[in-house]
Amino acid sequence: MKEVRLSLFGFGNVGRALARVLVEKSAVFRERYGLEFKVVSVADSSAVVWLPVGMNLTEALNVKETLGRLSAWTNDYEVFNFSPVEAVREIDADVVIDVTNDKNAHTWHLAALKEGKAVVTSNKPPLAFHYAELIGEAERRNLPYLFEATVMAGTPVIGLLKETLLGDSVEEIEAVLNGTTTYILTMMEEGASFEDALRKAQELGIAERDPSGDILGIDAGYKATILHCLAFGPTTFDEIEVRGIDGISPEDLARAGKAGRTVRLVASIERGSVSVEPKEVPKGSPLAVSSTQNAAVIRTDLLGELVIQGAGAGLKETASGVVSDVIKAALKV
Template identity: 70%
Template sequence: MEVKLSLFGFGNVGRAVARVLLEKETFFKERYSLSFKVVSIADTSGTVWLPESIDLREALTVKETFGKLSAWTNDYEVYNFTPKEAVQEIDADIVIDVTNDKNAYGWHLTALRDGKAVVTSNKPPLAFHYAELMEEANKRSLPYLFEATVMAGTPIITLLRHGLRGDTVERIEAVLNATTTFILSEMEKGLDFDDALKEAQKLGIAERDPSGDILGIDAGYKATILHCLAFEPITFDMASVKGIVEVTPGEIERAKAKGKTIRLVATVEEGRIVVGPKEIPKNSPLAVESHENAAVIKTDLLGELVIKGAGAGLKETASGVVSDIVMAALMMR
């Protein structure tokens, strides 16, 4: 079965997804009888569109050499579509959004209304418009999949959406942001907050504008998505969110003296989301290091279930996105 893909976003994650589609082409054919054909790729410079299929190797070379797809003028025409225009104009089966476009929910709805499945790693559309997007997808029996929005490729979304069907979730406690984990770990080694942040930026762990991570917004978006799945749809503005900027070296030392560590913890209960720094025992599943994320899901039947794994990283995020692409294609057979 041939499946046409329209890819929005060709930064680090978009390129990682393209590489997986290239490298595992035979695997997808042999295991699932699926042949993926990327018919368009959009970055901030424009949209490259070829109904017969874009050469992904060439696309990666152009982007990595020139930094923008619009430099690719000899073989392909570059269009100045808005995302909404591209979704309407381009014939695709699955629209993939790996951008940071906060207003993407509008063109996600357009894609669904146009009969296209949507796969996304973009958090704000779900953190603010979950109910509307899922209603549209369900009404049209179309896949709307978003595994990579929370914990990269670690399948917490699949678990909450398709597992635990007889269980009532009572509470989720989770560490969902790797940047804050890195900064707090560095502070445990003796750095103050500013120096730890600079180190994270130098290593590419923190963005140039790190506010989404250090103010707890990213973890808040993810916690909101988990609430929508485990309980009922609510929006990010109902969450109580505090970041790590006020955590002092003194607090870090006091926690260490008690055999504890400080992490940015999201607590999700029905109708309530709280994100903030919290002391946790060193032997807690939430005392993660490096780019790991972890969640403890408490249910009435199972008790406590721990899910732990990579919460960041390009290959790891691509794993979540590509898994959803395969799932969407199989659902649309």
């Protein structure tokens, strides 16, 4: 049995969903892969809790969900005020997991790699702005740097481009990459106003309290940037064109509907060119997804047109992508 030490950063919704999977499927991971995961630290915005012999994740979940912050947890555990950089340097772990929304996380991802630790992340901005630097550092040190859950949650579009289509040359990708905007546009097609659709999405936890990252196309832009980096080579979010759905009216949707089309926030990705904008697509198109679904149409020289659809949001779905990467990293470290 191979014991693998994990250091988890982020204990919000996704971090707790990941913790539950690690608890509930621990026997599966032992039997299927010969892996025994030991979480040696957990961090939220209030504190880093560190126990080198391994933490009780069920207790950590109870503390977070009853007291609201890890800094309130003192029973047998040491609570620290480490910055993320200090934590990745001090804490002895094999795999660092980042499920935060820290836009500056590339600094501590690099620090982790330089300390000889693998990195698994669902955090998009580090890759959207610093892909070449992060991947270059990981390759120089022969360490896993894995990010399946950054695009389409657990739907494995990253693995498809990175590990499966090795003999193909990608020619173009068109994709719907943001479940929040798809949900809002679907509701508007059914008669809701933009404001009512957004409010409903927030009530259901589909949209954030501050939904601007989704509505303005920023989230989809991050994801499209990452797909370009994989398919064609490095670029950054600063080099792409982004327009969100804030200017879409019910009249726009009604007009498209009469023509047998629907409006979706579509990312178009070609070599050296990335754009995200609302587009009319035929109702029979793979991109005409509804609710919170995502879809990508990948065109290659050998395979032709490949369609991948699936959940682009959700806690279990995102945890699926993260756990898959944690297992891949654990088998290599």
